[in-house]
Amino acid sequence: MTVDDDGETTPGLERVEPGYRQVLRIHNLLIWLPLVVGSVVLDRLVLAETPFGGLLMVLVPLLALMTVVIAPQRVWRRLGYALEPALLRVVRGWMFHTDTLVPLTRVQHLDIARGPLDKMFGTASLVVHTAGTQNSTVTLPGLSPARAAELAGVIRGHIQADPDAA
Template sequence: MTEATLQTDSDLPASFDPDRAALPEGMSPVETAHKWGLRLRMGGLWLPLLVGALVIDNFLLENAPFRGALSGIVAVLAIAAVIVGPQRIWRRLGYALGEKSLRIVRGWLFHVDTVVPFVRVQHIDVARGPVDKLVGTASLIVHTAGTHNSVVTLPGLAPERAKELRDTIRAQIKTDWQ
């Protein structure tokens, strides 16, 4: 029977980052600011639910003995979702740029590992919405040939890095056509 050993902080390599331990070896992480963009979006999704719960509590459950319970439950769920969800999503989002393909790994509930061969790329966009501009991130959008999963998005990149990836893929596509 083997004896289990516990790893202490001194046993871990100096480059070990527990926040990024969920990424496969060789994957580059997205920007930390992407977490805050996810939190803003998640808060925007939960806010109407919280307002709806408050309206129900104050108008429909006006005389109920458990008045306010619905709002409390929704508020606790919203806070948990805004704090925990984006952290988990961010930790498991990474990419690797190879010589002939782009690999994107994502997912904390369902793991998705997407490989986009450059020969399939039709065109590439760099997009920045209002939340992305606020937190300083951008998304690389790769359009490929075919119908299933023909648009692959890599969110959470620094705008300069997104443009750099776009230009690198574009240069590779040009050499493949010549």
């Protein structure tokens, strides 16, 4: 189940693995590291003799720290999913809330993806490819590898049992 900002439980949604927060933290860190180094170098070489000297050396690392520490927890808290009899539901976001419903009859094929960070923290992503062009790929990150395989098996079984799928 997923808990919203007010502490209320959203019925029927499951949370992804807690290790996914660490994957997000390291991913954010890898993005911010060159920006922090670049801002420090720019500040020391270009802005040192101006009234703005030292500003980038403080603001960019502070913003990076907030993004690496706070954002992953917020993303994780707002990511939930449910496998219902005829569809897969993936819910994410707060300010830009997205509630994606994937009818299982539209599923073309499934992938289970695991990058190095996923392997390190025991997570995987279920990638659902559907018929159509717009939003034809739905990714559900942060699952345990066993849960991703279980969901893929259930969806695959539904596709094979559907007489209209061919």
